[in-house]
Amino acid sequence: MSAREYDLVIIGAGPVGLYAAYYAGFRGLTTALADSLPEPGGQVTAMYPEKPIYDIAGFPEVRGRDLVARLVEQASRFSPGYLLGDPATGLTRKPDGRIEIVTRSGAELAARAVLISGGIGTFTPRPLAAGTPWLGRGVSYFVPSLAGHVGQDVVVVGGGDSACDWALSLEPLARSVTLVHRRSAFRAHEHSVAQLLASSVDVITDAEVTAVTGLDRVHEVEISQKGQAPVTRPAQAVIAALGFTANLGPIRDWGIAIAANRYIEVGTTMATSLPGVFAAGDITDYPGKVRLISVGFGEAATAVNNAAVLIQPDQPLFPGHSSDAAPAATAAA
Numbered sequence: 001m002s003a004r005e006y007d008l009v010i011i012g013a014g015p016v017g018l019y020a021a022y023y024a025g026f027r028g029l030t031t032a033l034a035d036s037l038p039e040p041g042g043q044v045t046a047m048y049p050e051k052p053i054y055d056i057a058g059f060p061e062v063r064g065r066d067l068v069a070r071l072v073e074q075a076s077r078f079s080p081g082y083l084l085g086d087p088a089t090g091l092t093r094k095p096d097g098r099i100e101i102v103t104r105s106g107a108e109l110a111a112r113a114v115l116i117s118g119g120i121g122t123f124t125p126r127p128l129a130a131g132t133p134w135l136g137r138g139v140s141y142f143v144p145s146l147a148g149h150v151g152q153d154v155v156v157v158g159g160g161d162s163a164c165d166w167a168l169s170l171e172p173l174a175r176s177v178t179l180v181h182r183r184s185a186f187r188a189h190e191h192s193v194a195q196l197l198a199s200s201v202d203v204i205t206d207a208e209v210t211a212v213t214g215l216d217r218v219h220e221v222e223i224s225q226k227g228q229a230p231v232t233r234p235a236q237a238v239i240a241a242l243g244f245t246a247n248l249g250p251i252r253d254w255g256i257a258i259a260a261n262r263y264i265e266v267g268t269t270m271a272t273s274l275p276g277v278f279a280a281g282d283i284t285d286y287p288g289k290v291r292l293i294s295v296g297f298g299e300a301a302t303a304v305n306n307a308a309v310l311i312q313p314d315q316p317l318f319p320g321h322s323s324d325a326a327p328a329a330t331a332a333a
Helices: 016-027 041-045 064-076 129-134 161-170 188-200 251-252 293-311 328-332
Strands: 006-012 031-035 081-083 088-093 099-103 108-116 121-124 153-157 176-180 202-204 207-214 216-225 231-234 237-241 244-247 263-265 277-279
Touching: 006 099, 006 293, 016 031, 016 041, 016 064, 016 108, 016 293, 031 108, 031 237, 031 277, 041 064, 081 153, 088 251, 108 293, 129 216, 129 237, 153 161, 153 207, 153 231, 161 188, 216 237, 244 277, 277 293
Parallel strands: 006 031, 006 108, 031 081, 108 277, 153 176, 153 237, 176 202
Antiparallel strands: 088 099, 099 108, 121 244, 207 216, 216 231
């Protein structure tokens, strides 16, 4: 089977990868995206489609699924290829400078440059021990649809941003929302915690969910708080927002310099230690790195522009502003 040829292959179809696909198309590069997940959007689509995001320029607030939809629409102008549910497992640099990528299904891609935008790599939610037998029967690790919890008694477990965001988002829809956190201090942003404490959400700290009971589905939970007797609360849904563990997977075997055993080292051009391979987004590391989607968008543009010069040395690093170019429909007219 001959490899499909592209100028740039993007490994990771999350928000940063999708923006990179748009920008690569703007630079006139043919592009394909490969991702282990069955839909574009990465972690945002898989775990936080309903979560409000507040730090995207131009959007005071945007739901995760809506942001992904707009990014897919933006990239579609240049018709990138997608290999979804088919992660890249192998990467080899050939003597002629081309890079070959092999996916889990055996598909082969050949590229003149590669951009890794794999977020945090593959991720596994940290389990709620008492809730594991109830997964899919009222216990979940994220909220795919807020509407599914209308009129329910919901227990959210965790003290990070996701736990606070879910609790606040569900408050106006659910019959009751209880947040259980094992510590007194929260990892979430101060503003979110202040909103939470001012809301009608019942916040129980220094506590854990020690039992989940029901028949076919969750009916109630037992909450054990330090220094007090356990109490039971009604619950038709338990959201275990306890974070997740991440793994770079096969990327570790590609000969790329790794920092802190979990990030890809890059320089100011977003180039990795492997010639022709760039990286952008949360997966990267360099002095002063800030892991925000908005930062990842800028890194994607930097990486693509430097990859474009590598692919086409006679082209300028800075291509001008996109507002100077006629829209696709106008240019074709």
